[in-house]
Amino acid sequence: MDYFEYKNNELFCEEVNLKEISKNVGTPAYIYSKKTLERHANAYLRSFSSTKGLVCFSVKSLSNLSALNVLKNIGCGFDIVSGGELHRVLKIKADPNKIIFSGVGKSEEEIEYGIRNKILSFNIESGSELLRIEKIASMLKVSASISIRFNPEVDSGGHDYITTGRKGDKFGISSLEEVMQIADYAKRSKHINMVGIACHIGSQILNLESYKAAAKKTVELAERINAIGIELKFLDMGGGLGVPYNGETPPDPSDLVKALESAMSDRKEKIVLEPGRTISANAGVLLTSIEYIKDDFLIVDAAMNDLLRPSLYGAEHDVWNINNAQSANAKNWNIVGPICESSDFIRKNITLSAKESDVLAVKTAGAYGFVMSSNYNSRPRCAEVLVDGDGFKIIKKRESYSDLLNLEEVPND
Numbered sequence: 001m002d003y004f005e006y007k008n009n010e011l012f013c014e015e016v017n018l019k020e021i022s023k024n025v026g027t028p029a030y031i032y033s034k035k036t037l038e039r040h041a042n043a044y045l046r047s048f049s050s051t052k053g054l055v056c057f058s059v060k061s062l063s064n065l066s067a068l069n070v071l072k073n074i075g076c077g078f079d080i081v082s083g084g085e086l087h088r089v090l091k092i093k094a095d096p097n098k099i100i101f102s103g104v105g106k107s108e109e110e111i112e113y114g115i116r117n118k119i120l121s122f123n124i125e126s127g128s129e130l131l132r133i134e135k136i137a138s139m140l141k142v143s144a145s146i147s148i149r150f151n152p153e154v155d156s157g158g159h160d161y162i163t164t165g166r167k168g169d170k171f172g173i174s175s176l177e178e179v180m181q182i183a184d185y186a187k188r189s190k191h192i193n194m195v196g197i198a199c200h201i202g203s204q205i206l207n208l209e210s211y212k213a214a215a216k217k218t219v220e221l222a223e224r225i226n227a228i229g230i231e232l233k234f235l236d237m238g239g240g241l242g243v244p245y246n247g248e249t250p251p252d253p254s255d256l257v258k259a260l261e262s263a264m265s266d267r268k269e270k271i272v273l274e275p276g277r278t279i280s281a282n283a284g285v286l287l288t289s290i291e292y293i294k295d296d297f298l299i300v301d302a303a304m305n306d307l308l309r310p311s312l313y314g315a316e317h318d319v320w321n322i323n324n325a326q327s328a329n330a331k332n333w334n335i336v337g338p339i340c341e342s343s344d345f346i347r348k349n350i351t352l353s354a355k356e357s358d359v360l361a362v363k364t365a366g367a368y369g370f371v372m373s374s375n376y377n378s379r380p381r382c383a384e385v386l387v388d389g390d391g392f393k394i395i396k397k398r399e400s401y402s403d404l405l406n407l408e409e410v411p412n413d
């Protein structure tokens with residue numbers, strides 16, 4: 001459930017009329033609801049029946065400092081995938097003991113940054129990565145904590161681009177023999193401390209069966225690892241639970257937590273989760289104005305550089321007119337942006353009433369929205385706004401033309 005709703009035919013975020021934000025901030029702009037972020041994170045945090053749970057919000061889904069700060073303040077840790085994301089969470093003074101570093105291609109610089117800041121764990125994805133971490137830890141004369149990300153061979157459904165956890169996916173380690181060899185090496189290394197095992201089976205998952213199957217395999221693997229004398233601190237089941245973009249009915253986070261607690265009831269390790277989309281997606285909308293109407297096209301001021309998901313995955317976001325909940329004179333439209341690519345669309349085939357200069361809200365855009373935005377076509381990135389009750393703040397300014405050129409230099413002829 002989110003806090004975007006019509007009141008007298010006008011769309012509000014919490015207590016703020018979105019018309020007011022569009023007038024003051026302009027469009028396109030991402031608008032996030034603080035209450036919704038908190039509500040969704042609490043749906044995980046409060047579902048653990050003991051202190052055995054750790055929720056590490058997946059920073060890649062929404063990485064604005066203010067949003068991260070909201071989540072830190074209610075107890076979330078963070079799942080990061082780059083030095084830049086580590087820099088962000090350190091900036092908001094996140095507890096290093098709640099930071100997990102995922103990703104297949106960590107650079108030496110990123111590893112050193114993580115080790116120096118004593119993060120909870122590097123989720124490693126190959127033997128070569130382990131050797132690299134060991135080398136850097138040894139140079140720093142410390143021991144680095146790692147967990148091994150394995151592929152439980154569970155097909156979670158969903159778009160091929162966001163399915164992971166299967167043999168042949170680039171993520172994780174598929175051979176359990178290889179996992180055991182790495183664990184054995186880690187055990188003998190002076191500079192490595194193996195603290196967990198991890199998996200992440202995909203994204204936009206709409207059933208709990210895949211998680212239950214993955215949990216069973218995780219427990220079996222944990223037993224094998226214990227048998228060679230390694231005590232683990234946590235079992236990390238990744239993120240991936242789906243959200244209702246367009247009528248889907250995903251399980252509730254509390255049901256996921258219950259299912260995992262039950263599958264792991266004999267285990268003493270913490271259960272770690274890395275949810276992204278379920279916390280951030282419905283906490284954000286993208287506001288965009290209709291510039292022109294041509295045939296059945298609504299040509300808006302947001303484009304694929306602002307919201308890439310429709311072009312990248314064929315993702316379908318619901319779109320609402322902020323001034324009109326009714327669809328009495330509604331028509332079928334294709335909503336497209338100004339970018340010179342045929343794949344530049346926000347939503348195809350949607351019924352709504354609209355006229356030029358109306359403002360639309362593209363729903364469920366809080367996750368993998370702004371974070372994937374770019375300057376393609378030399379378009380300045382849009383603003384981000386956080387609503388809190390009856391007030392709102394710009395939490396990232398709209399870029400200017402001079403921002404676009406900031407880092408460029410023209411060599412002397």
Ligand SMILES: Cc1ncc(COP(=O)(O)O)c(C=O)c1O
Pocket residue numbers: 058061079102103200202203204238239240241274275276277278367
């Ligand atoms: C390792 C890992 N953890 C967590 C997530 C977050 O997934 P979601 O936003 O679907 O919950 C991802 C997303 O790709 C991921 O790769």
